[in-house]
Ligand code: HEC
């Protein structure tokens with residue numbers, strides 16, 4: 001009873017306070033080119049990992065929608081991670097970073113992969129020493145930053161590069177008034193996306209990335225399954241609860257962006273779902289209690305494909 005009441009309250013609050021607006025990617029993106037080029041060099045460089053084997057790009061492949069299309073990525077020494085890798089494309093527009101939002105921005109985010117023993121397994125002392133040995137990094141950092149190579153400056157440069165990783169798409173043209181930018185099926189899919197209530201969580205520039213929502217808000221059989229899995233799993237993912245330790249926050253995850261979602265299979269924070277159709281069907285059930293028809297799923301998928309965009313890597 002209480003649980004149902006909480007769920008209904010949640011939906012009301014979402015509808016009252018949640019912005020239902022979807023806005024296009026701004027036409028002009030401000031960034032510092034010199035910093036972004038340094039960030040780009042760091043992004044593709046395995047020197048950041050403990051044993052020189054992994055770069056940011058290993059898990060966040062920019063040719064593959066900003067992910068590696070694996071359920072879990074592999075870090076140093078071939079270790080498998082325990083949460084699905086989200087895309088870096090358009091991440092600049094997320095209100096916080098990581099599934100549980102524990103990073104407040106992109107500069108803050110980098111310390112997690114760099115020091116996670118299962119990802120890059122390194123320490124900032126080591127990274128700074130390695131970069132100081134390299135004359136071209138030394139030169140670049142010292143030209144830009146008064147205090148040279150520091151943890152904060154590495155974060156700043158990587159953030160600046162990631163600001164350039166935005167992917168305007170046909171949908172942005174449509175939002176700006178080009179009626180022909182979407183196919184008739186995509187327009188029907190967009191209408192369903194709004195009418196069925198997807199937009200109450202997936203909104204803003206990123207169609208997501210702007211709030212936390214409970215995974216299994218209406219149909220929590222999906223999280224009951226998680227709960228069962230938890231007993232076999234040493235490293236369960238409780239979402240926002242991991243940060244706040246507040247019981248109420250269990251299974252609250254940052255709503256993921258749907259930009260480029262057709263390219264970023266598998267889906268959900270544990271990568272359990274292989275296809276986009278399946279993700280649309282099971283999320284509609286879990287978050288809205290809806291059983292979508294095959295036709296509706298098809299149309300929504302067509303719409304989501306209009307969110308595929310191309311990233312231009314700065315030179
Ligand atoms: C071994 C694979 C791996 C490597 C290497 C890696 N990441 Fe990630 N990245 C992940 C995973 C997994 C997550 C999700 C972690 C979580 O939410 O707890 C993530 C999350 C992120 C996010 C947050 C996106 C969002 O929507 O919340 C950003 C941004 C990001 N990584 C950028 C980077 C950068 C920059 C580097 C290099 C310094 C890097 N990553 C290195 C696997 C990796």
Ligand code: HEC
Nearest residue numbers: 197198201213215253255256267268269279280283284287
């Ligand atoms: C109440 C908020 C809410 C509503 C409503 C909602 N979603 Fe989501 N959506 C989420 C959350 C939270 C996740 C991530 C869940 C997880 O992985 O634990 C998600 C994940 C997804 C994913 C997987 C994305 C990825 O990268 O793994 C897709 C696709 C998706 N939603 C589409 C939809 C569609 C289509 C609708 C409408 C039928 C919808 N969502 C309605 C909150 C919502």
